[in-house]
Amino acid sequence: MDHGEIICNEPLDHGYSRIKFHVPDIAEKAQAGQFVHVRIAALRDRILRRPFSISNVEEDGSLTVIYKVVGDGTTVLSMLPAGTPCDLMGPLGKAYTMPEADEVPIIVAGGYGSAATYLLARRAPTKGVLLLGARTKDDLILTEEFAETGFEVRCSTDDGSFGHKGLVTDLLDDVFEEYKGKKLRFYACGPTPMLMALGPILLEKGYADGELSLDHLMCCGVGACFACVVRIKANNEDGWRYARTCKEGPVFRADAVWYGD
Ligand SMILES: Cc1cc2nc3c(=O)[nH]c(=O)nc-3n(C[C@H](O)[C@H](O)[C@H](O)COP(=O)(O)OP(=O)(O)OC[C@H]3O[C@@H](n4cnc5c(N)ncnc54)[C@H](O)[C@@H]3O)c2cc1C
């Protein structure tokens, strides 16, 4: 737990906002793929925290989250000015494994997935490709920041308003072809249907060590309440068991995720 204060909180385009907290204890330990659990004191149900991926941390002790206003908590959050005291738990959850120096990282992201994988891109010793999907051009976020890390950014939109018209997974074939013979390492964060489509492709292509961030609704954030469970594979009669995404995840290997009904 770290008490600090909000350094800035500003709207970006299209319903997203960027909030920067001064929380040096968390920022120092944060790894890519982990999240913070934010208590929003001004909220009626203020006991329930809200989880957000750590998008970036800097040496001055700041920690950045990119969030979309979707309900009460994020609406109140979006109204908090710089200087407001904050109460964050973290860093929580299992992080992504950094790519080795001889691996080319390929990140597949949708929704706030580009924000959730930005720290991974920044810290990765080798730079690869970000495949970013969205409904429309306006929903593609952080493309410039990603390009500045050295990653090549390739986009898809459902309506064809920018990049490839179709699903982000459609962009994979070109990557497999172009990087034939290279060691690829896959990472993903985005809507569940995207992850459920991506996982089997990675397994079929031999990338069982690809890592998917399964961001599920959460409550306690520390493994105590079982509100956040997803099915993962298990050596039992059913072939699966429940895993707490806050504790055992949110990052899981592609070959651990259960893709059945
Ligand atoms: C590990 C993790 C990391 C996350 N990182 C980010 C992030 O970097 N940026 C960001 O914008 N959001 C992120 N989220 C989602 C974020 O936690 C929710 O949007 C937020 O809690 C909504 O709070 P609220 O009170 O505004 O909305 P609520 O009133 O609680 O919910 C409003 C709507 O949002 C939906 N919702 C709530 N939580 C989630 C969720 N986890 N996944 C999908 N839909 C949800 C609800 O079903 C409902 O339809 C993350 C969630 C998890 C579990």
Ligand code: FES
């Ligand atoms: S949110 Fe309580 S166990 Fe995961």
